[in-house]
Amino acid sequence: MSFAVEFQAVSRHFGPANAPVKAVDGVDLTVPEGAFFAMLGPSGSGKTTCLRLISGFEKPTAGSIRIFGQDVSDIPPNRRNVNTVFQDYALFPHMTVRDNVAYGLMVKGVDRRLRAGKAEEMLALVKLEGYGDRKPSQLSGGQRQRVALARALVNEPRVLLLDEPLGALDLKLREAMQDELKALQARLGITFVFVTHDQGEALSMADSLAVFNNGKIAQIGTPAEVYAKPRTRFVADFVGSSNVLAPEVTRAFGGPDRWSSLRPEALRLTAPDGVALSGTVTAHRYLGAGSRVSVAVNGTEVSALVPAGHGLPATGSTVGLAFDPAALHVMEGEG
């Protein structure tokens, strides 16, 4: 099995050596060839720094990075066959869309006519035929995003890096682009490494994902694994806002003395008697397809997802919470 990207104990520290800011701290990860890999985490968790380590805009303080087996520690960005779609797109404002897309070929010395043809091909790939003569300032946000994508693909990179590429788009456009990106990746077969803070985006698009927290990887796995079996309290809360239950609560259900997680959709609201968990309703949040009901159970807030059409208990009333014991996931990690 060959890996597109391989991190071995990679750290990137900023600031003075005696009190460093550990942006990336001892990360090991492998991205399989042809994968759609997501790096998910809150801002400041180190995911973007990891992406910049792959592109070469940051150098690791320690550890080694391999791209398709080759150590790239001493290779500057322009010699890595890896291209990036930047968060702010970073289109060159003084060039036309065509020249932007053809830039990678221009700096390689490809003949003008040849690169114009290739640029047109790339623009067609992102459905922007006929936009070549415009300037980036004449395009909408979604169109700029596509130009940035076409520009990054023109060199036929081995790995495409995407730094929160959909962050600036509105919801409708973002969902459309998610589908398009996914289809494009399947068609081109290029390895995509995608950075996002949106867990929904990561779960729906990625083949596998790494959840970052404080410069470390909290968990790596397929979206289904990470969602159903979070390793730590952080992952349970960040990916899908799971209920995190303290060790004594886990023990009350016959589990070991460890933290556990329980998905809101696994909980059913019942009458308060005869069930293990009960509490007072503190709030509802309407979500369209259902409602999220918050219940205070002995000081811990537990959320349950009630599908649309079911009656909602009034705020302040006492309810019971029932669930299938198999849905309780005991976590191995701390924190």
Place this chain on the structure above:
Amino acid sequence: MTAPAVLPARGLADRLTALFWRHPRVLLSLLLAPPLLWLGVVYLGSLAALLLQSFYSIDEFSGVVKEEFTLKTYAELFRAQNLDIILRTVLMSAAVTLGCALIAFPIAYYAARFAKGRWKAVFYLGVMLPLWSSYLVKVYAWKLILAKEGIITWAADALHLSMVLNAILSIPGIGGNSLSTSWIGTFLVFVYIWLPYMILPMQAALERVPSSMLEASADLGASRAQTFRTVVFPLAMPGIIAGSIFTFSLTMGDYIIPQIVGTSARFIGLAVYQLQGTAGNIPLAAAFAVVPIVIMLVYLTVAKRMGAFDAL
């Protein structure tokens, strides 16, 4: 009692605010009227008077200005001695602009990309400090530095580099007896005096280039030289043009530096000064003064044609 939905006006300030809100143009015209009057009457008015004067001529015998429209005065500009003055001034201005641009770029680039916090303050102070001291003091200081008995000659002697200095001074056309009496000296002082006017607009332009733009270029395979040529330079161009307008026009109009340092050959500024003063030939002085304006207009037109303002 509940609070009213509309608050009562609190006197004149609120009434004026309401007026400006209903008629936004009123505030704009109030703010713009005084400076526009100043510019229109004092500046454009005197410029028009200057233009008018340049179409008059002087009676060669009586020395009296004849107030009749003629192009005779402009024709005088094309006399060999006057053409020399114009050519000399334009060449010096171009050389000074180029010299300033070459020296300013690394400084502006450092300040825009790398200087943070305290170092940024040091940069601004370092660039602005020379502007706060007297122009004449600086020019005379340079005369002493460049003089035959000055520190440069002394340092060259001490380092056994007199040969190099003499070789530079013996370059025909721009050399001379000493640095302070050569074209090189005039050039050096001009570059020193106008450098801040090149650095500051350049730095402002470079600061507006996001670093992701440079990263995108490297990411797509460009070497540093390619990134400079295709991204940094075109994006900094409006700043370079703005700076060059300063250095070019300031050099063209200056009449003090060429008097103090250099060969004392005349520049446009000095010609205007002497023609309207001792010679009393106001029409020719006016015609000379029009030359820099025309040259600047030509320069800006060419710059625009070449796409210097595309990144604005």
